Amino acid sequence: MSQAMEYYFSPLACSFAGHVLIREAGLEIAMRPVSLRRKETDDGRAFADISAKSQVPVLKFGDGRILTENSAVLQVLADMAPERLYLPDRSTxxxxxxxxxxxxxxxxxxxxxxxxxxxxxxxxxxxxxxxxxxxxxxxxxxxxxxxxxxxxxxxxxxxxxxxxxxxxxxxxxxxxxxxxxxxxxxxxxxxxxxxxxxxxxxxxxxxxxx
Ligand SMILES: N[C@@H](CCC(=O)N[C@@H](CS)C(=O)NCC(=O)O)C(=O)O
Structure with missing residues (x-):
């Protein structure tokens, strides 16, 4: 069964960029805070169980697949935004x-x-x-x-x-x-x-x- 998309971020870390984009574009993605000091999610799971890199940001798709690396995550979020406002066509x-x-x-x-x-x-x-x-x-x-x-x-x-x-x-x-x-x-x-x-x-x- 497909689940809601999730965005793992840590307060004021570089995952802030994706957080801004999610808000800008009004995307329906569940926000999941992570403590980088404790390497733990908001519901007490080990962050390494979500992503072996243990780094934010992590975008988790409904089928359980994850995407990491800020530059990639930002592009994928931008692709989901209405009218692709935040990343113009890459051929331009x-x-x-x-x-x-x-x-x-x-x-x-x-x-x-x-x-x-x-x-x-x-x-x-x-x-x-x-x-x-x-x-x-x-x-x-x-x-x-x-x-x-x-x-x-x-x-x-x-x-x-x-x-x-x-x-x-x-x-x-x-x-x-x-x-x-x-x-x-x-x-x-x-x-x-x-x-x-x-x-x-x-x-x-x-x-x-x-
Ligand atoms: N290569 C990764 C690096 C992301 C990164 O450096 N994230 C930092 C927060 S700004 C982090 O998770 N640091 C914890 C750690 O490296 O253990 C990317 O571009 O997304």
Whole structure:
């Protein structure tokens, strides 16, 4: 028997991007918080039993199959959205630019820069390098955003949902001050009820599930 789709996320982790998209698109997907510290789901199951990677996000389909990797999950969620608003046709320049920016955020901003900055056990020299690198990566995106409202053009896409998470994290940690060229973009994100709604929900869940 087919079951409801589920989205496994951890409050304020990179799975925030998919949460925003689910809200933006009004998708009927059950939200399942996961504690990454305890590696446990909200109903006390071992997260490794859901996904051997034990990393968020995880999208679970009605037939029990799972999909992991943020870039892939975001594209699949976008494909389910009405009128494919958040990922233009991949054969168009706008669609290709969206994929380019999603991968930039996943590799250059998230894994190469944010991951070492926020992970325990990373040598301080590596953390310093990662912080400097983060500044360069944010500067590149800032230059782009001086020419368009959103990363891939004038409409909000999955790349913005992901980059918005990165900005939220750096802002909370005091690594980015809202005074540079990103401020107008950040305020534009905050005008979106799906974005602020996801922040509100995840902040409330943070203590319990971080
Ligand atoms: N390659 C994965 C990485 C996702 C990832 O780094 N998730 C983090 C949260 S932002 C996580 O689950 N960390 C816990 C862990 O790595 O054990 C993806 O792109 O989805």
């Amino acid at each position: 320049p706008a669609g290709q630019s969206t994929l380019e920016w999603v991968n930039y955020v996943a590799t250059e901003v998230h894994k190469l820069s944010l991951y070492p900055v926020f992970s325990d056990g990373v040598p301080s020299e590596v953390k310093r390098w990662a912080r400097e690198n983060l500044e360069k990566k944010l500067a590149f995106a800032t230059a782009r955003l001086s020419r368009s409202r959103y990363l891939a053009g004038d409409t909000f896409t999955i790349a913005d949902a992901y980059f918005g998470w990165a900005l939220m994290l750096t802002l909370r940690a005091g690594l980015w001050k809202p005074a540079d060229g990103l401020l107008a973009y950040w305020n534009r994100l905050l005008e979106r009820p799906a974005f602020t709604g996801a922040i509100e929900v995840e902040e409330e869940l943070f203590e319990k599930f971080a």
